[in-house]
Amino acid sequence: MLHNLKENFTHLFEEALIEEINQVGTLREIKEGEKLIEIGDYVRSMPLLISGAVKILREDDDGDELLLYFLERGDTCAMTLTCCLGQTRSEIRAIAELDTTLIMIPIQKMEEWTGKYRSWRNFVFQSYHARLIEMLETIDSIAFFNMDERLVKYLQNKQKVTNDSLINSTHQEIAYELHTSRVVVSRLLKKLESLGKIELYRNSIKIVSL
């Protein structure tokens, strides 16, 4: 784990902090599709992403979902941060988008380190800022763009996060994450295909040029 830590966080954390994380943190591997946090959960530790990606989802009253954003290498979950401190329940669901490695840090350390390490404080503030910005982008997408544009953004985002121009999703899965219906997704994907921007296969989509 020390190796992982140094590789990913040396530029962020001072030596002593890296050492402490190494002491109290536990390495955790999660498989693609595995659930990390459920809505309503009490959160007892905070994740630092070493590799992979985690998608953060919001749910409506009918149980339907909306993708908020992805966490990637070097990120942490801002929701978790405050849930820890405030002892409130999680407002979001977190699911591994890829096979993912993380370091889990017990919440007691959060408070302690915030007083002790300047680099930790900066990291936490940076994380909050990044998440707020991502939330703003999500709001922009929903409020200012039509579904066809949102779908393109979604595909681009997916390509970036997975680093793969072949997206292994069904139309239904995409519909869930955009909070729309399968028929609408099929319709718009077909239009993108006819424009030569993607190619459609069963259970997957090849991005040609978006």
Next chain:
Amino acid sequence: MLHNLKENFTHLFEEALIEEINQVGTLREIKEGEKLIEIGDYVRSMPLLISGAVKILREDDDGDELLLYFLERGDTCAMTLTCCLGQTRSEIRAIAELDTTLIMIPIQKMEEWTGKYRSWRNFVFQSYHARLIEMLETIDSIAFFNMDERLVKYLQNKQKVTNDSLINSTHQEIAYELHTSRVVVSRLLKKLESLGKIELYRNSIKIVSL
């Protein structure tokens, strides 16, 4: 100012911090409608709300707006926080919803106090958390609800923030903040009136029972 501070922040901040705020903060009064922060501004000080209310707006590429949330007594602006630390430009616009009193704190103190005062750290984290939650609610509204429901929420919210069941807004103003058109707002308001939930007047709306 010391009086204001003690009245509003004694339960939050330790004595020594209140004293410091009193030393370095400056009191500022802004009139309803006055702009506090514009998109793209560099932010050089951080506001603590003593009284009144401030609305936070996002803008799309066409210059049209969307209301994100209100700040009230005891709140601070989470965007400002990180803009200060990260030296980035403001992503949002802030306009006084009512006549508002705030204490402006120079950004240099931010960093210092975060290391020095536990109560300040907690306040900052609380603020971030509150803002994230409000952003989530905004996302819920836009993504999960129809315009008629969003309009009702908007009116309820406005009533709560202004503490007045008479809302002094034109249909056009409401349309801007909900990012829709005046005709749509007029249509839906008329429907609410015919249901006996509101009464419509020129330049104002009386909330009867929502």
Next chain:
DNA sequence: TTTGAATTGTAACCTTTGTTACTGCCACGA
């Protein structure tokens, strides 16, 4: 090999929202 479930394509239709256009009304200042 057969069966059944999951996936995709597509048509037809409905609802919601956005757009355009025109009207009447009110308020304020010339």
Next chain:
DNA sequence: TCGTGGCAGTAACAAAGGTTACAATTCAAA
């Protein structure tokens, strides 16, 4: 008092997106 501009009501229409239904295809399990 008369215009003028802002505000609100409403009709007619357009566009986007959601719903239902059904057919065709694929794939894995029995």
